[in-house]
Amino acid sequence: MAKITSKPHALTDKPFHYCPGCTHGIAHRLVAEVIDELGMEDRAVGIASVGCSVFTYEYFSCDMVQAPHGRAPAVGTGVKRARPDNIVFTYQGDGDLAAIGTAETVHAAARGENITAIFINNTIYGMTGGQMAPTTLPGQMTQTTPYGRDVKEAGNPLRVCEMLATIEGTALIQRAALDSVKHVNEAKKAIKKAFEYQDEKLGFTMVELLSTCPTNWGLSTEDSLQWLRDKMIPYYPLGVYKDIKEVRR
Amino acid sequence: MADLAINGDSAIALAWKQIDPDVCAAYPITPQTIIVERFSDYVADGEVNTNFVCVESEHSALTLCTASSSAGARTFTATASQGLAYMWEMLPITSAMRTPVVMAVANRALSGPININNDHSDAMAARDCGWVMIFAENVQEAYDNAVMAPRIAEHHDVQLPIMTNIDGFILTHAVERMTPLDSKDVKSFVGDFKPLYPLLDWKNPVTHGVMDGPEYYYKHKYQMVEAMENAIKVTEKVFKDFKKISGREYRLVEEYMCDDAEFVAVVLGSSYGTMKAVVDELRAEGKKVGAIMPRLYRPWPDKHMTAALKGKKAVAVLDKHAPIGAYGALYADVCTSLIDMKDAPAAYNYIYGLGGKDATAKDFRTIFEDMLAGKAAKYTFMGVDE
Numbered sequence: 211m212a213k214i215t216s217k218p219h220a221l222t223d224k225p226f227h228y229c230p231g232c233t234h235g236i237a238h239r240l241v242a243e244v245i246d247e248l249g250m251e252d253r254a255v256g257i258a259s260v261g262c263s264v265f266t267y268e269y270f271s272c273d274m275v276q277a278p279h280g281r282a283p284a285v286g287t288g289v290k291r292a293r294p295d296n297i298v299f300t301y302q303g304d305g306d307l308a309a310i311g312t313a314e315t316v317h318a319a320a321r322g323e324n325i326t327a328i329f330i331n332n333t334i335y336g337m338t339g340g341q342m343a344p345t346t347l348p349g350q351m352t353q354t355t356p357y358g359r360d361v362k363e364a365g366n367p368l369r370v371c372e373m374l375a376t377i378e379g380t381a382l383i384q385r386a387a388l389d390s391v392k393h394v395n396e397a398k399k400a401i402k403k404a405f406e407y408q409d410e411k412l413g414f415t416m417v418e419l420l421s422t423c424p425t426n427w428g429l430s431t432e433d434s435l436q437w438l439r440d441k442m443i444p445y446y447p448l449g450v451y452k453d454i455k456e457v458r459r
Numbered sequence: 460m461a462d463l464a465i466n467g468d469s470a471i472a473l474a475w476k477q478i479d480p481d482v483c484a485a486y487p488i489t490p491q492t493i494i495v496e497r498f499s500d501y502v503a504d505g506e507v508n509t510n511f512v513c514v515e516s517e518h519s520a521l522t523l524c525t526a527s528s529s530a531g532a533r534t535f536t537a538t539a540s541q542g543l544a545y546m547w548e549m550l551p552i553t554s555a556m557r558t559p560v561v562m563a564v565a566n567r568a569l570s571g572p573i574n575i576n577n578d579h580s581d582a583m584a585a586r587d588c589g590w591v592m593i594f595a596e597n598v599q600e601a602y603d604n605a606v607m608a609p610r611i612a613e614h615h616d617v618q619l620p621i622m623t624n625i626d627g628f629i630l631t632h633a634v635e636r637m638t639p640l641d642s643k644d645v646k647s648f649v650g651d652f653k654p655l656y657p658l659l660d661w662k663n664p665v666t667h668g669v670m671d672g673p674e675y676y677y678k679h680k681y682q683m684v685e686a687m688e689n690a691i692k693v694t695e696k697v698f699k700d701f702k703k704i705s706g707r708e709y710r711l712v713e714e715y716m717c718d719d720a721e722f723v724a725v726v727l728g729s730s731y732g733t734m735k736a737v738v739d740e741l742r743a744e745g746k747k748v749g750a751i752m753p754r755l756y757r758p759w760p761d762k763h764m765t766a767a768l769k770g771k772k773a774v775a776v777l778d779k780h781a782p783i784g785a786y787g788a789l790y791a792d793v794c795t796s797l798i799d800m801k802d803a804p805a806a807y808n809y810i811y812g813l814g815g816k817d818a819t820a821k822d823f824r825t826i827f828e829d830m831l832a833g834k835a836a837k838y839t840f841m842g843v844d845e
Contacts, residue, residue: 338487
């Protein structure tokens with residue numbers, strides 16, 4: 211029988227450690243497929259972050275560096291400045307990119323570093339067990355907001371794409387989701403475009419992927435996907451927030 | 460209150476609930492996270508009046524806490540490992556501003572390599588930042604230290620921040636039997652925070668955190684040194700007062716079977732329990748051995764340690780951190796207490812338990828066997844397979 215699909219070469223054989231129903235696996239596969247399709251594996255360097263994605267370095271077969279919490283864009287900058295022809299991507303969750311690492315994210319973008327951030331937004335700190343993140347939705351229950359996020363006390367969720375789109379140094383800022391085939395396909399196109407823009411040295415690129423955390427949300431896989439659609443997408447609208455080629459046109 | 464089956468993190472959160480601090484800010488980090496999770500439950504349920512802030516990093520947590528303490532609020536936070544390292548810029552600022560912040564530290568190995576398990580590399584790297592530091596052997600002591608901490612830190616002769624250290628996972632997550640105090644006893648024991656020169660005193664405006672030139676910087680530092688020395692007497696008094704409400708007696712330097720001991724081991728934290736079991740075992744075999752734990756680690760209880768070690772033949776000092784290019788911090792401290800002693804015991808340094816490596820009674824037994832056989836070396840990095 212003819213083989214119609216296979217694991218991307220850019221992924222190792224190591225089974226993912228992620229919880230059942232978590233969309234990290236889809237995000238990993240998309241990044242790996244893009245690396246395969248663009249033939250970039252021999253010059254890609256990934257930056258693993260802190261959080262559930264700390265073990266990202268186990269799953270991508272390209273070179274990887276594990277960064278301290280929030281520092282992935284700074285690490286990526288160091289690698290990229292030393293090896294400008296390499297393709298450098300960070301893989302960070304919202305606890306990393308949008309909390310402790312906000313400054314690094316904003317300033318890497320402001321300097322227009324030619325790196326790509328893959329941003330997993332699941333509205334919660336996953337690895338530490340489900341506490342409120344800056345991206346937690348108003349009213350969302352977490353370990354540190356047991357009766358829901360009170361925006362009067364904890365402020366409103368941070369919309370990272372909208373924020374970064376205002377920065378001159380960015381080339382592509384796009385939000386996609388991993389809840390359906392349609393959205394997953396869009397997400398892959400966005401990641402591919404980000405890597406291509408990086409290769410063209412157009413500036414900082416980021417693809418935000420709205421993701422699920424069934425374990426910490428306390429929902430089934432299916433309900434998590436529905437929650438993403440019903441709750442997350444209205445607050446975090448999908449789309450292209452900045453495309454330097456569109457701006458120039 | 461009835462005894463509880465509780466882990467160390469939850470026991471600390473319970474103590475905090477009974478104290479009801481004014482402000483708490485923290486960022487989750489394993490293995491501290493349970494403290495702030497439980498505490499945020501108390502906040503959400505209205506069981507405390509604390510203003511709880513979920514900040515975006517540990518650096519912001521301690522910065523916020525230092526500021527709220529200087530504004531006159533009793534302020535608590537908690538962290539571990541990288542979180543403590545990320546707070547480092549603020550650690551000596553918090554102490555220099557004389558803001559008695561209380562911080563629980565769930566001791567965990569510092570990166571790198573990244574590791575989430577227990578050792579003392581986080582606390583030891585922060586040991587000279589002007590914070591009072593106490594350690595706990597078990598969950599009961601984690602709770603008791605949390606109750607006593609504000610009394611030590613906020614005393615006007617001290618006015619320095621305090622770290623209450625507990626071994627990550629071994630104490631933070633393990634469930635033990637613990638006898639809590641009545642909330643009203645905790646309340647009256649801890650009393651009100653009476654800051655000396657708080658902000659927002661409209662009639663007496665003050666400026667905090669000002670720049671010092673060489674002349675004042677020197678004096679400022681000396682005041683901190685004096686305040687830290689005062690913490691010895693203050694802590695002893697707090698231990699004494701605590702016995703009255705709890706019946707539990709603590710000493711700055713704990714000794715186990717040391718009176719007639721010839722060979723002793725000095726160790727910090729939960730390993731003290733293991734060491735006591737080894738001492739029991741060897742005592743049953745007729746060996747004159749004992750164990751020592753400096754419950755108060757900063758300020759270093761110099762005289763108390765000297766007294767504990769007087770007349771011993773040899774002392775093994777166990778350090779649960781990797782001193783790269785020097786001897787262990789605890790070993791160096793113990794050696795300073797031996798310097799003026801006539802016929803001081805021989806002192807040996809053992810490095811153990813890094814990054815969560817098991818430290819068993821069997822391992823500790825070999826330390827005494829080394830000393831008894833006259834085979835102990837000045838420096839031993841235990842458990843490395845070459």
